[in-house]
Amino acid sequence: MKFPQPETLSRIAALINAEIIGDEQAQAFGINEIHKVEPGDLVFVDHPKYYDTCLQSEASHIIINSKDVAGSAGKNLLYVADPFEAYLTIINHFRPFQAADKAISDTAVIGKNTLIMPNVFIGKDVEIGDNCIIHANVSLLDDTKIGNNVVIQAGTTVGSDAFYYNTKKDRGIWYKKMQSCGNVVIEDDVEIGAGCTIDRGVTASTFIGAGTKIDNLVHIGHDTQVGKNCLFAAQVGIAGATTIEDGVVLWGQVGVSKTLTIGKNAVVLAQSGVPSSLEGDKVYFGYPAIDAAEKRRELVWIKRIPQLWKKVFDQ
Numbered sequence: 001m002k003f004p005q006p007e008t009l010s011r012i013a014a015l016i017n018a019e020i021i022g023d024e025q026a027q028a029f030g031i032n033e034i035h036k037v038e039p040g041d042l043v044f045v046d047h048p049k050y051y052d053t054c055l056q057s058e059a060s061h062i063i064i065n066s067k068d069v070a071g072s073a074g075k076n077l078l079y080v081a082d083p084f085e086a087y088l089t090i091i092n093h094f095r096p097f098q099a100a101d102k103a104i105s106d107t108a109v110i111g112k113n114t115l116i117m118p119n120v121f122i123g124k125d126v127e128i129g130d131n132c133i134i135h136a137n138v139s140l141l142d143d144t145k146i147g148n149n150v151v152i153q154a155g156t157t158v159g160s161d162a163f164y165y166n167t168k169k170d171r172g173i174w175y176k177k178m179q180s181c182g183n184v185v186i187e188d189d190v191e192i193g194a195g196c197t198i199d200r201g202v203t204a205s206t207f208i209g210a211g212t213k214i215d216n217l218v219h220i221g222h223d224t225q226v227g228k229n230c231l232f233a234a235q236v237g238i239a240g241a242t243t244i245e246d247g248v249v250l251w252g253q254v255g256v257s258k259t260l261t262i263g264k265n266a267v268v269l270a271q272s273g274v275p276s277s278l279e280g281d282k283v284y285f286g287y288p289a290i291d292a293a294e295k296r297r298e299l300v301w302i303k304r305i306p307q308l309w310k311k312v313f314d315q
Contacts, residue, residue: 004094055075063083100121109127122140135154143182147186153216164240221241272286275287
């Protein structure tokens, strides 16, 4: 999430009651997750396991709960007791939740020849391009950006909160919601079926590339990056921060785990599970998904096991 304008660290520190170790007048341009940060960004870290990752990241400023990190690697540090609560304070200050007072926000921008069917909700600062069709009971939540010639079928929700929690099992509530301040970006010529859900990024964008076609009842998790001209059949589920490159086909009920990459033009056959990254230009099947031809040979041998055992015991 980018701030409306650059903010000095002294102002951020006053907001979150932090002690600055570094340049008080340095400017912060936004706050992002560790895998999305850019130079000038803030990032927060609250576990020693991730201190070094933050120090080696592109972030310029780190909200942290230790003064004893081994060198700041040229970063400005903002010391607080609870960095997660500091993150929430910053998000609530710069992008507070605002209840909608009408079905289509006055700040929404809707392009030429775009059709909006009954009972559609369009939130704050949503942008919809030209020649789109938004069918009944669709919800386009705050800050969603949609290109031209996009079709979204009935009952789909775009821009719901990320399923993302700060987890600590030494407190009464183990899972505390990490407030989402990102958005969803949908490029031109995308079609999205009925009853789909596409979560916004936690601090950045969930992205659907041009020409991609999505069937009914598909879920796409936060910060997922979907390439151009992909094809997802019904009941596909994709976890957060996953990269799906151009031309990938996921057939019905494929499940894809988080933070992995599926390479260009890969095809994953129905009911397969993808727990780790896959190379492009191959066909995959099974769980864990492997080369489909290899999986078929494996299934043939498994089917023959009773016969093989019978031969052994009959001897």
